[in-house]
Amino acid sequence: MQLPLLQRATDGDTAMCVLALAEASEVVNDDSGFAEVLPVDSSSRIPARSPGAGEQYRFHFNMGKCIGCKCCVVACNEQNGNPAEINWRRVGEVEGGWYPNTRRFHISMGCNHCLEPSCLIGCPVEAYTKDSATGIVQHSADACIGCQYCTWNCSYGVPQYNPERGVVGKCDMCHGRLAEGREPACVYACPEEAIRIEIVNIEEWKRDYASANAPGLPSADDSISTTRITLPRNLPPDTRKSDIYRIRTEAAHWPLVVMTVLTQLSGGTFATLWFLQIFGTSTPLTTAALLALLVGGLALGASTLHLGRPVHAYRALKMWKRSWLSREVLLFSCFSAVAGVYAALLTFRLPGSFSVGALTTLLGIAGITASAWIYRVPARPAWNSRHTPIDFLLTGALLGLLLAGACGVVSGPPLTMGALLAASTQLLNQATKFLWMTASESHELRSTARLLSTTLASQFLTRAGLLIIGALLPLFSQGRRLTSTAFALALAGEILGRYLFFVSVVPKNMAAPYLAAEHRGA
């Protein structure tokens, strides 16, 4: 199995051995580092003992043995009673070489039970736990609120949202079977014994986890995957994912489009009002404040629609020490409360509005920033940059200013120049992001740029157009009607922009089959 395609030197001394050796050597890779290490007990597919202190279970996958039969996928679905669309174990393809020295390998993957599980770290409700005895990353459906943040965090696309249940689920290494001394379903089903369970020493693995990497898999750096992969010898150097040309748009997450844009609008408006207060405006700010408060409330309401279990939304506050999603929920909850007080103080012209306004502004900016940090996940490269917080804050600045303008509380150069500045910075932000992605070495980033310049090109241009018109309109006249129009156009532009933000992201993932339907986080 582990041989160059055209020949293994079964009888290297024969004179007949000339062959196409020259061709073969072109694809022969230096096999140092790819040497196969046989498990100690090769007859058993699971370890004879439980992991000791400083150890955990892990999968071993032998890529050279796998024939891509997908028995493991079917067995996993049967084991866990999952519908066909949800596959906790998946099989992808990588391919390289040139005819007839072509090689196609398969990657079978469940959960990698990482040492630094990004699903767990991001989870706002502590639905994930890493079992101290086995190292298995377990997920509790009861605790889960269906926010699907873990599906964005995992570079391998392991956690999958089950819309029928409203919660996420994932491979738990069949811990119940392991406890009985039985192989996990995938391990048992593999006719080639390509999947095994091993015990790994955690500290040793942390020092050197190079064999968690394989062509067709994202770097193990993101979370320190524990799955050990035995690569075939003589892997062609151009071995790559075979689904590399199929680039699809992701889900739009409309509740989140609405939620992010409206929280930013609300935060931006309150900030504008507070700035106006600093400069001693005499215009009553009540209408604008109440409007901004309403928008903020709407935004928080919209966000629960994204959850598989909206009734448990409050649980998202739980993990504020670790999860940016918890922090966002916490900050925006505080923001709403303080903004409510601020609006009341403004409405009833009570004292203290200046300092409460300062706190409101601060919480708004902090909330928006926390919001942005949710998306700064290595698994989604197009989100994982400074462009994201800049984008979010500028949306807030532009829309807040224009809403204030539409309410008639600001006009003249502060409005025109402010809007122009915010819009042009946003344009610059989007343009530099696009160029950065285009020039990137990363397949995911280039693919996002490609989506924006092909499938999504018209939306992308419309978004820029709306931004420009929205920012330029106040220059011509600052009548309430025109400013309102400018606000409406800019709002539409930012909503479209946020839609593009969600749909154009190309997540990291394991190689997929050439044909099969894409797995989606939600």
Add this chain to the structure above:
Amino acid sequence: MSLKRNLGLDILSEKYAYATDETTGYTSARKIPDNWVATTCGYCSVGCGMFVGVKDGRAVAVRGNPAHPVNSGTLCPKGLAEHYTLEAPNRAKYPLLRQNGRLSRVSWDDALDALLDNFLAVQGKHGPEALGVISTGQLVTEEFYTLGKLVQLGFGTSNYDGNTTLCMSTAVSGYKRSFGSDGPPGAYEDLEKADIILLIGANIAENHPILCQHLEANPRKTLIVADPRVTKTAMMADLFLPLKPRSDIALINGMIHILIQAGMIDRDYIARHTTGFEELAQSVRKYTPRHVSEITGLEEELILKVAFIYGQAKAAFVGWTMGVNHSTKGTETVNAINNLALITGNIGRPGASPFSITGQCNAMGTRESGFTSSLPGYRKFENADDREELAGLWRIPQERIPAARGLAYPDIVEAAVKQQIRALWVIATNPVVSFPNLDVLRQSLESVEFLVVQDGFHPTPTSELAHLVLPAAIWGEKEGTYTNSERRVSKVNPAVNPPGEAKPDFEIFLAVAKKLGCYDELFHGWTTPQDAFEEWKRVSAGRLCDYSGMSYELIEQHGGIQWPFPRGAQEVTTSRLYSDGCFQTEDGRARLFCAEWEPFPEQPNREFPLLLNTGRTVEHWHTRTKTGQVPILERMAPNAWLEMNPKDAHQLKLRPHDRVDVVSRRGRIRSVELRVTEIVAPGQVFVPFHFVESNANQVTQSAFDPISREPNYKQSAVRIEKSEKARELRGKARPKRRSLWPRRQSNGSL
């Protein structure tokens, strides 16, 4: 969805609960059955032992039988999801009769009356041979035996053949010519014992994945794979021979030539057990390494190397499937393979066998008992002694038994076009997807006055054309035996009841026999498949495929028994044919038939410059009537694709995932997803044949092996066009900036 679910109060915890089954352990609670029914897989001929889990009368789970000698507990993805086929939405549930142009439900009684009335009317008017019957490799042996008698002796027509002619008849013919009888001589164990395994046109990693276990169990082997396409199996090989399509006869003759020249042959074996060696030696003289190199495209050194490796082997195994069989030169290729084995004495010993890896779960059963291309028990139509013996066993006049076989499958189709066949009974097969050159087949089915389709599924592309649809029970719903590729007879058991009014084919045949009036004569007292089995044991006694020592109990006890297993046989062990060097020919010697290479019939030209080969994918079975209804399999392989080398794609300005049409002289496959890959050679393209939506047989040709009548499905000359629909839809998804494409390292070949 309920409010509770929408709010998130209900997460279907009960549905997704786990529990521990005492046999299988911790698993999804709803997959834990009340009881497990032992049976044999109903897909391919590997013949894996398995259990079906039954809960409240429904099949909820399957698992491999760990004690079974074939699969040791594993199953392929189709087998692992086989229980879903039982409740597929397209199961045929009621007899349907076409009335005023529409199929409508009728009683079984009316349905069988309609069948009899129409068949007998046609036969009365045009003669008994105006009835044609096309069956399958999917029924149990007991049903094949019953059907054979019913058709040949009851209806009195010999125009009866199975879809096995579309896959295995070539191996049958080749074996008959070389050894005097059908019957694969080896066993799976040979894969574990051989030191050389040569696979020709056989992609077992895709098509018989469980056989790979037996390969894996052999650490000493050198695996050589000859295939024009770099299949999964080719990638497993120690030595891959990427030969030009249909050049295998030249390769084998070249090997024989080298071995004779080098003296690496078993002269003693040749002298004692074969005839025709001198002629063979003469005929292969022109297959010099240089000549073979020109034909196959393989380097001379490689051809020499393969010959020497084979020649040095202590035990050499040659396996083949459709790459050999789907050919106008198929039978001759099988003879060439047999020649290679015979002159080196690689037959009848552990590890040494020329081995046809069969296709359907019970293709072997119909070959043994089916009364199609042979009389039951591998008896010959043309042999008066055989006919007399059968007549005696059945207590009927010898004249009732035909002295020549009737029309083979493709000839039945052609006879229907010519209106010589006027009524057709199609059983458990789907020719609209599986028969080559679809237009001819359609014309044939539309020409007959009465078309009966008996199947477990409706609608299928074929049953939609029927005048009468008879709903049949399928695997998991009936009892009997299957024979696998290594002649292992395994038991099949019912786990659940058939849906609606569907009945086991066995019961349907007996009911027809009763209406026809031949029940008492042919099937006296039969009520269960076991009655047929007992008679079949007597009929097979003393033949190569001797069942007489078997019983249902013994078969179940051993997870299958290989024939021959004559009465009084004590030990159940691995058996091989021809271990004594005695063959089934009159003089007991094997025949060395000269096989000549010829170019394949449809050579590419300027209009049709590419060569189309067809094949399978592991997720699907044949025409997808079953697997197309299993969601997990459909998810993993949702549509057909066309493989094309990047050089050709570059020339045609095609990109991965483009939609393309495949056009031949016969027709057009529309809108297939393009896969640009180095798996196929420049100049060749490949498409899987399972998908009616992208039916490969719209472009395949009407060319058949003159001996076996098997179609030449492979090597159709085609051209590839960008699909019209795709061109319209294209627009936005097209990349405008090539620089954004992931760049591949160029080897200068593009």
